[in-house]
Amino acid sequence: MDLAIAGYLLAFVTASIATFLDCYFTLAKSLPRVPGLILVHPGILALSALCGGFALIAFALTDPSGTDVISTAITLKQANPMLRGLAVGAMVLVIIRSKLFNFQESGLGGEVIYTLLRSLALQSVNDTRTRQRTKFLNVNFEAAFAIATYFSQLETTIAASMQTRSPELRQRAADEVRAVKANAPSAPMDKTNPVWDDFYRSMTGICFDYCGPAVLKGYPGFR
């Protein structure tokens, strides 16, 4: 393969991976569980591809022997096209978000645009996550109410699954469980009672959000 084409390819792939990882770690530092769906989420993939495209342009326009600030910063003065592709791909996100891409001294520039696009992508991930949880809760509604001890089992499952998590996360999950239990309906378990419906969705929702749906798949009738 032509070394220049390999350089372009490396620039695109490296920048795309760097952008994907930025989105992943932004979610990971705030969420108890990063949903696997981000691997195929169109919003995240589109943002990664956009930054990859930006890296392609940067690769084409910068000169490794150039002395201007952007060329030096992006190419790290690498003459080898493959190494330059790697350097451009790795640096492009830093450059987009730096003050070099600001309009004059306005503070408006690459960082603002990138953060805006990333927020839109993360918002879209959140929407997908919500739809998945609602679907899971709907599909397993009957099965949950068919288990007489479902809610006590669920509490044990959440506690066991959270054992290996950070103390802060364990505390957050425990606080939510406690808050929901404080609102537990006093009437006997009844799937037609709207308060029991909310109780089921809240407790199972906590399990879904903190532990993931997989831990519930062992419950009879759950899918």
Next chain:
Amino acid sequence: MSLLPLLRTAGALPLAQLNMRASGGPEEVLGELRALVEEGLVAVEGNQVPETVDQLRTGRALVKLTRAGTSRAFR
């Protein structure tokens, strides 16, 4: 108590479930929710922002982070 971390974890929640999962009494939850809506950080589906605790307890409208709220929550 803050609803932002809860909505960050859950993505979006119907009003009744938001009330159930939030620590603090329903009056507190209602007050904070209305403040977040005014700040533009949170939106209620169909703009059905509850005015009373009863509307909060039984509401089915979805509460979600706005784009500004998402930026704040995932900084």
